[in-house]
Amino acid sequence: MIKDYETLIIGAGVIGNSIAYHLSERSREKILVLDKKFPLSGTSGSTQAWVWVHNKNPSWYAEFSMYSAELYPYLSKKIGDVEYKRTGGLSPFFNEADREKAEKLAEAYREIGIKIKVLTRAEVLEKEPHLNPAVAGATFSKIDGNVNPFRLVDMFMRAAKKQGVEYSYYTSVTGVEKKNDYYIVKSTKGIYRCKNLLLAGGTWSREIGKMLGINIPINQLRGQILVTEPLKPFLNYTISGMRQANNGEVLIGYSMEQAGFNRATTLDVIQETANLAQHYVPAIRKAKIVRAFSGIRAMPEDGFPILGKIPGYDNLYLAATHSGVTLAPLIGTLMTELLVEGETSIPIDRYSISRFS
Amino acid sequence: MDKATIICRCEEITYEEIEEVIGHGAASFDDIKRLTRCGMGACQSKVCSHLVLQVIHEITGKPLQEILLPRMRMPITPIKIETLATNSTEFSTVKSVLDELELEDGKVK
Ligand SMILES: Cc1cc2nc3c(=O)[nH]c(=O)nc-3n(C[C@H](O)[C@H](O)[C@H](O)COP(=O)(O)OP(=O)(O)OC[C@H]3O[C@@H](n4cnc5c(N)ncnc54)[C@H](O)[C@@H]3O)c2cc1C
Numbered sequence: 001m002i003k004d005y006e007t008l009i010i011g012a013g014v015i016g017n018s019i020a021y022h023l024s025e026r027s028r029e030k031i032l033v034l035d036k037k038f039p040l041s042g043t044s045g046s047t048q049a050w051v052w053v054h055n056k057n058p059s060w061y062a063e064f065s066m067y068s069a070e071l072y073p074y075l076s077k078k079i080g081d082v083e084y085k086r087t088g089g090l091s092p093f094f095n096e097a098d099r100e101k102a103e104k105l106a107e108a109y110r111e112i113g114i115k116i117k118v119l120t121r122a123e124v125l126e127k128e129p130h131l132n133p134a135v136a137g138a139t140f141s142k143i144d145g146n147v148n149p150f151r152l153v154d155m156f157m158r159a160a161k162k163q164g165v166e167y168s169y170y171t172s173v174t175g176v177e178k179k180n181d182y183y184i185v186k187s188t189k190g191i192y193r194c195k196n197l198l199l200a201g202g203t204w205s206r207e208i209g210k211m212l213g214i215n216i217p218i219n220q221l222r223g224q225i226l227v228t229e230p231l232k233p234f235l236n237y238t239i240s241g242m243r244q245a246n247n248g249e250v251l252i253g254y255s256m257e258q259a260g261f262n263r264a265t266t267l268d269v270i271q272e273t274a275n276l277a278q279h280y281v282p283a284i285r286k287a288k289i290v291r292a293f294s295g296i297r298a299m300p301e302d303g304f305p306i307l308g309k310i311p312g313y314d315n316l317y318l319a320a321t322h323s324g325v326t327l328a329p330l331i332g333t334l335m336t337e338l339l340v341e342g343e344t345s346i347p348i349d350r351y352s353i354s355r356f357s
Numbered sequence: 358m359d360k361a362t363i364i365c366r367c368e369e370i371t372y373e374e375i376e377e378v379i380g381h382g383a384a385s386f387d388d389i390k391r392l393t394r395c396g397m398g399a400c401q402s403k404v405c406s407h408l409v410l411q412v413i414h415e416i417t418g419k420p421l422q423e424i425l426l427p428r429m430r431m432p433i434t435p436i437k438i439e440t441l442a443t444n445s446t447e448f449s450t451v452k453s454v455l456d457e458l459e460l461e462d463g464k465v466k
């Protein structure tokens with residue numbers, strides 16, 4: 001038996017869920033979200049989850065990220081407490097030569113309304129007393145923060161379900177076919193027919209594209225994170241490299257490796273990450289690591305989000321990006337506008353997949 | 358089991374909370390862990406993992422051997438950062454955010 005839906009979303013990570021939630025606010029038509037496993041089994045469950053803006057580059061990308069960060073407080077009001085904290089973000093540098101670069105960043109971003117302060121050594125240590133006194137300075141912006149990614153996805157899902165969205169987990173999409181005005185989606189649990197098809201398969205996007213004969217240029221980039229035992233609150237800000245969660249655990253790491261879909265944690269990167277932790281915050285050396293995890297980023301070939309309609313295919317949409325936690329509220333909002341109104345309030349043309357052809 | 362039974366002592370997660378997320382489709386230990394924090398506590402699920410499998414089995418009727426076990430990860434027991442660190446200041450895969458900022462003709466893009 002074929003089941004009919006107006007819109008089918010492949011992928012129940014933070015991106016697929018944000019779109020499902022926002023779309024269900026605006027549309028009463030039937031929406032189905034499929035996931036080959038379970039929400040948070042993909043990249044959204046193995047992330048640092050900084051909501052990060054201030055040193056995204058170029059400036060248009062930072063601006064795009066800022067719009068998304070601005071949506072978080074309102075989103076938390078709507079879907080519930082996702083432990084979003086606008087802590088302010090601090091990126092330390094240890095080489096005085098970096099100050100010039102930092103000043104240039106601050107100057108360029110002032111124009112687009114992202115306020116960045118370049119801090120002296122004394123100012124950094126005043127803000128974050130546990131940082132290494134060898135620090136030369138830092139860039140700082142109030143716009144940055146972090147969120148609990150587990151709660152975020154869970155709350156999106158619960159709110160979407162309340163608004164009528166259906167989910168099917170452990171349902172792997174194995175083939176997609178266009179038939180007249182519909183897409184026929186074959187899965188391990190059955191066959192679905194939909195008018196709108198939205199691809200939100202994260203790091204698996206290239207594989208899903210192949211089912212339709214479309215090249216989606218998404219590659220894999222592994223990241224490994226260390227988690228400490230709960231420590232009494234001692235970090236005031238989200239530091240690029242580490243953050244302290246509400247329960248006191250510190251999440252440390254900013255590693256990037258090409259390892260395909262291999263989600264192992266490896267000793268060499270764990271050691272480097274421990275070095276980073278000590279280098280940033282010497283006192284943390286006595287803290288115990290209780291857990292290490294690894295996640296596979298969806299990395300578009302040029303590093304920027306791929307969003308919007310897929311040219312040449314009616315009613316086929318794609319949202320694949322790195323920094324999906326930062327961007328989820330905005331991407332959910334804009335993709336909904338695109339589906340409901342056919343256009344977006346903020347232009348997304350530069351994020352079209354057509355830039356790769 | 359009683360609904361109020363504590364399944365995960367470290368995180369104080371009850372049978373009822375686990376039952377609720379199983380109702381949402383969670384089918385493995387990790388599915389439950391990510392939604393409830395059950396198993397993410399100080400003992401890193403050493404105490405609760407078997408109980409959780411039992412609960413999944415009881416509620417879903419799935420045979421125990423078909424329920425996915427938690428992924429085992431380093432470190433097996435908590436370990437101090439200074440023990441892991443090597444004191445090397447060379448970073449090959451771990452980056453600094455500002456290093457990633459590339460200038461074009463001396464200007465921020
Ligand atoms: C170590 C690390 C640190 C990070 N830090 C940050 C950060 O600080 N800030 C930030 O904003 N971002 C960060 N990211 C990136 C962020 O986590 C991701 O961009 C985001 O989670 C992507 O969400 P997604 O929904 O696109 O992908 P996913 O969460 O991976 O969801 C995609 C889903 O699609 C499903 N799927 C795939 N193929 C199929 C199929 N054929 N059929 C059915 N379902 C399918 C998968 O099962 C999966 O659940 C980090 C990532 C990593 C790895």
Ligand code: FES
Pocket residue numbers: 364365366367368395396397398399400401402403404405406
């Ligand atoms: S009892 Fe569950 S983590 Fe310790």
